[in-house]
Amino acid sequence: MSLLEINGLTHAFGDNLLYKNAELTLNKGEHIGIVGRNGTGKSTLIKICTGQVIPDAGQIIWQPRLSVGYLDQYAEMDHSLTMREFLKSAFKRMYEMEGEITALYERAAEGDTGLLGRAARLQEELENLDFYSIDTRIEQVSNGLGLSAIGLDRSIGQMSGGQRAKVILAKLLLEQPEVLLFDEPTNFLDREHVAWLASYLSGLEHAFLVVSHDYGFLDKIANRICDIDNGTITKYYGIYSEFLKKKTLLREDYVRQYAAQQREIKETEEFIRKNIAGRKSRMARGRQKQLDRMEKMEKMDRKEIKPLFHFPELPLTNTEHLAVRHLAVGYQYPVLSDLDFSIGGGQKVAITGFNGIGKSTLLKTLAGQIPSLRGSYKFSDQVVPGYFEQELKWNDKTMTPMELISDARPDFAGKEVRKNLARCGISSEHAMQPIGTLSGGEQAKVKMCLLTLKPCNFLILDEPTNHLDVLAKEALKEALAEFPGTVLLVSHEEVFYRDLVQRVINIGKG
Ligand SMILES: Nc1ncnc2c1ncn2[C@@H]1O[C@H](COP(=O)(O)OP(=O)(O)OP(=O)(O)O)[C@@H](O)[C@H]1O
Numbered sequence: 248m249s250l251l252e253i254n255g256l257t258h259a260f261g262d263n264l265l266y267k268n269a270e271l272t273l274n275k276g277e278h279i280g281i282v283g284r285n286g287t288g289k290s291t292l293i294k295i296c297t298g299q300v301i302p303d304a305g306q307i308i309w310q311p312r313l314s315v316g317y318l319d320q321y322a323e324m325d326h327s328l329t330m331r332e333f334l335k336s337a338f339k340r341m342y343e344m345e346g347e348i349t350a351l352y353e354r355a356a357e358g359d360t361g362l363l364g365r366a367a368r369l370q371e372e373l374e375n376l377d378f379y380s381i382d383t384r385i386e387q388v389s390n391g392l393g394l395s396a397i398g399l400d401r402s403i404g405q406m407s408g409g410q411r412a413k414v415i416l417a418k419l420l421l422e423q424p425e426v427l428l429f430d431e432p433t434n435f436l437d438r439e440h441v442a443w444l445a446s447y448l449s450g451l452e453h454a455f456l457v458v459s460h461d462y463g464f465l466d467k468i469a470n471r472i473c474d475i476d477n478g479t480i481t482k483y484y485g486i487y488s489e490f491l492k493k494k495t496l497l498r499e500d501y502v503r504q505y506a507a508q509q510r511e512i513k514e515t516e517e518f519i520r521k522n523i524a525g526r527k528s529r530m531a532r533g534r535q536k537q538l539d540r541m542e543k544m545e546k547m548d549r550k551e552i553k554p555l556f557h558f559p560e561l562p563l564t565n566t567e568h569l570a571v572r573h574l575a576v577g578y579q580y581p582v583l584s585d586l587d588f589s590i591g592g593g594q595k596v597a598i599t600g601f602n603g604i605g606k607s608t609l610l611k612t613l614a615g616q617i618p619s620l621r622g623s624y625k626f627s628d629q630v631v632p633g634y635f636e637q638e639l640k641w642n643d644k645t646m647t648p649m650e651l652i653s654d655a656r657p658d659f660a661g662k663e664v665r666k667n668l669a670r671c672g673i674s675s676e677h678a679m680q681p682i683g684t685l686s687g688g689e690q691a692k693v694k695m696c697l698l699t700l701k702p703c704n705f706l707i708l709d710e711p712t713n714h715l716d717v718l719a720k721e722a723l724k725e726a727l728a729e730f731p732g733t734v735l736l737v738s739h740e741e742v743f744y745r746d747l748v749q750r751v752i753n754i755g756k757g
């Protein structure tokens with residue numbers, strides 16, 4: 248029996264039909280990557296699997312008594328726990344067994360020796376569960392995800408949102424459920440942690456479903472691809488690059504068959520028109536019947552419109568734009584100290600390095616969102632910055648993209664607002680929908696649109712490719728390439744920035 252079987256799945260939000268009679272199965276040991284353009288319904292599919300969204304129609308059949316783990320970045324956590332305590336709670340059941348064993352031995356010591364057998368059985372079970380390697384396992388996962396660098400004795404309450412998401416991921420991996428469900432797990436990870444997670448997942452015996460737009464990552468972890476496109480879910484066997492080839496071939500095939508059918512239809516219609524009243528009238532009527540009965544192929548929906556981002560520029564000279572001297576950044580505690588670097592006007596720079604803590608903190612400091620702890624940073628007088636922060640945060644989630652853009656540019660007429668949004672890949676229906684109900688990619692595009700409203704000459708971008716699909720990433724890369732101003736960028740996707748930046752600043756820790 249399959250671990251999960253979905254049949255006849257149909258779901259729509261208003262007029263927006265996501266799937267029509269779609270199906271999907273997950274078998275033992277399958278590593279499935281879920282792909283598709285922004286807004287095709289990947290996150291919704293995961294939520295349907297977990298029961299958070301009830302579809303309009305369809306059966307979702309899980310194998311009974313299966314343990315399923317789902318990465319919920321927004322899960323409630325007890326903030327007074329240390330990270331180590333939180334991670335240990337992944338093994339709650341085993342600690343309970345250990346407690347029971349101790350109690351049994353105590354009672355045996357008081358004379359009740361009949362309990363020793365049960366204690367021994369529990370002991371054996373614990374050993375089989377690898378109870379005595381828990382500390383090593385916690386260490387492996389925390390090292391891999393860069394949590395050890397923060398310190399396992401730090402309390403959850405003292406951590407940033409991104410760090411908390413990592414701790415939740417770590418706990419989930421330690422629990423080793425029989426099926427894992429992930430929605431874009433690389434969004435809050437650094438490059439080295441993405442690499443670690445990829446090798447961890449690829450070696451896993453258990454099955455998983457992972458949504459991702461990070462194709463290097465998918466190529467490493469998935470042996471099946473489920474493509475959500477045009478209302479259907481298609482499962483392909485093989486890795487991501489094989490899927491791309493197959494999909495292109497299938498598409499070309501379809502286009503060929505469709506063209507052939509269209510030709511046939513046209514010729515038949517021509518024949519009928521010429522002959523319906525003449526000598527061959529009977530034949531023409533026969534042809535008409537044939538035509539009526541023909542199963543007609545639908546024209547391939549070519550909705551793949553690439554967004555166009557354009558960052559309006561301000562003049563600049565190529566003198567020093569930013570000077571950072573002995574800078575320390577952080578919160579109650581410094582995360583990074585003694586930073587020293589400068590960036591010249593018009594330079595494009597990526598920041599990499601140090602294990603998992605602080606690149607966002609540095610960018611937040613430079614953008615003036617949090618105070619610096621020591622040292623200084625100075626922008627030249629001509630600099631007008633624009634900042635794209637990593638998280639999708641909205642003050643009011645019920646506001647629509649139309650309202651958000653109008654608020655930022657009260658001088659825009661409604662038509663202009665709509666045009667700007669459309670250019671960034673937001674359809675007119677989505678422009679009228681509360682921002683909180685938009686998909687991750689759609690929200691990121693609105694955020695990008697906001698950034699294009701105000702001319703600047705220094706862009707500070709924190710993981711700008713998160714949530715964006717292939718076409719949107721391409722569009723962003725093109726926009727940055729033609730932007731003449733300075734760009735300071737943090738991204739875990741090396742393929743995105745490698746040929747875009749002239750310089751990589753690698754910051755060592757401490
Ligand atoms: N509660 C809701 N009300 C109305 N529309 C919604 C709601 N939730 C999602 N949608 C719409 O349904 C579509 C699918 O959303 P979903 O989040 O599943 O997309 P996705 O494939 O995960 O996209 P992305 O790649 O951007 O993460 C989107 O167009 C979104 O705007």
Ligand SMILES: [Mg+2]
Pocket residue numbers: 289290291430686687688
């Ligand atoms: Mg999504």
